[in-house]
Amino acid sequence: xxxxxxxxxxxxxxxxxxIMLECSQTKGHDRMYWYxxxxxxxxxxxxxxxxxxxxxxGEISDGYSVSRQAQAKFSLSLESAIPNQTALYFCATSEGWxxxxxxxxxxxxxIL
Amino acid sequence: RKEVEQDPGPxxxxxxxxxxxxxxxxxxxxxxxxxxxxxxxxxxxxxxSVYSSGNEDGRFTAQxxxxxxxxxxxxxxxxxxxxxxxxxVVNGGTALIFGKGTTLSVSS
Numbered sequence: 367x368x369x370x371x372x373x374x375x376x377x378x379x380x381x382x383x384x385i386m387l388e389c390s391q392t393k394g395h396d397r398m399y400w401y402x403x404x405x406x407x408x409x410x411x412x413x414x415x416x417x418x419x420x421x422x423x424g425e426i427s428d429g430y431s432v433s434r435q436a437q438a439k440f441s442l443s444l445e446s447a448i449p450n451q452t453a454l455y456f457c458a459t460s461e462g463w464x465x466x467x468x469x470x471x472x473x474x475x476x477i478l
Numbered sequence: 479r480k481e482v483e484q485d486p487g488p489x490x491x492x493x494x495x496x497x498x499x500x501x502x503x504x505x506x507x508x509x510x511x512x513x514x515x516x517x518x519x520x521x522x523x524x525x526x527s528v529y530s531s532g533n534e535d536g537r538f539t540a541q542x543x544x545x546x547x548x549x550x551x552x553x554x555x556x557x558x559x560x561x562x563x564x565x566x567v568v569n570g571g572t573a574l575i576f577g578k579g580t581t582l583s584v585s586s
Contacts, residue, residue, distance in 0.1 A: 399573065408578035409522070409565075424573070456521055464510035464569050469521035 369393045372457050372470035380478050385444045387473050389457030397460045398440040399467060400424075400432060402453040409456070415440055447477045481505065482568050482577040490583045495556045499580045501549040501566030510569035511542055513551050515562045516579065522565055525551075556584045 370391045379385055389398065400412040411424030413432040421432060429451060431443045444451055454474055458467040484501045491497050503511075511528035526533065528540040528549055539552040549566055561584045566577040 406578070409576040411573055414573055422572070454519070460574075463572065466510075466512050466524045466527065466567075467574055469523070472519075472521050474519075 370457060370459055370468055370470035372455075372473050374473060375471065376474045378476045378478065379447060381448055383447050383477075385447050385475070387442045387455055387457075387475070389440045389442070389470055391438050391457075391459045393459050393461075393468060394437075395459035395461050395468075396437065397462070398434065399458040399460070400430075400440070400442045401456045401458065402426070402451075403456065403472075404453050412442065449477050451475065452477045481570065481575045482566055484566050484577040484580045486578060486580060488581040488583055490585065491556055493556055493558060493584055493586050495584075496552065496554045497556060497582060498553075499551045499564055499566075499582075501551075501577055503547050503549070503566075503568040503575075505568065505570060505575075506544075506547060508568045508570065510574075511540075511549050512567040512574070513538075513540055513549075514565040514567055514576070516565055517562050522576075525564070553582075556582075558584050558586060560584050 373388045396417045399414045401409045403409050410426050414422050415434045433441050456472050457470040460467045482503050513525040514522040515525045516522040528542045532541045537554045541550045563579040563581045565579045567574050
């Protein structure tokens with residue numbers, strides 16, 4: 367079983383719709399992250415959380431929001447999706463600030 | 479200077495070849511360094527951490543030069559299965575910073 371699970375794996379939706387991507391982990395890590403990946407741009411950090419009461423904006427947080435419902439759960443929302451949010455989204459966890467991150471399988475999101 | 483910079487490649491090599499990837503980083507205070515591997519449309523996976531003394535894991539050797547802010551990855555005896563994108567990753571204080579990756583294609 368995967369340690370970091372993302373749902374859904376694939377989603378196609380229309381402009382203006384609200385979308386939630388979910389991430390859950392069984393690794394017991396406090397730190398969780400959301401990234402998007404676009405061809406040629408690499409991984410870009412959207413939001414990160416160091417514990418349940420801590421939420422921080424990353425490099426490209428505009429148009430996104432997050433919720434840390436529990437240590438094991440970190441969800442990403444697009445309140446009103448737009449086509450340039452079409453991308454591959456990854457959730458990741460880590461044990462500490464200088465420790466490697468462990469990624470989920472990714473969510474492929476297409477906004478028409 | 480970009481925070482983490484890599485030659486995007488692609489590097490096209492035959493099986494059995496030795497190939498080296500380089501990476502430079504801008505934050506001299508960085509303390510943690512990693513190489514990740516990413517297959518097409520899949521999640522990045524940790525390949526190895528990089529230590530100041532250099533470290534080796536089978537056919538893979540990583541080196542760190544703090545003075546020059548430079549990290550390298552050497553792959554010996556390349557296999558077809560090594561074809562992937564290799565991401566250089568540096569700790570940026572509060573989160574890891576990922577390079578855009580170097581693509582390797584190994585052919586028979």
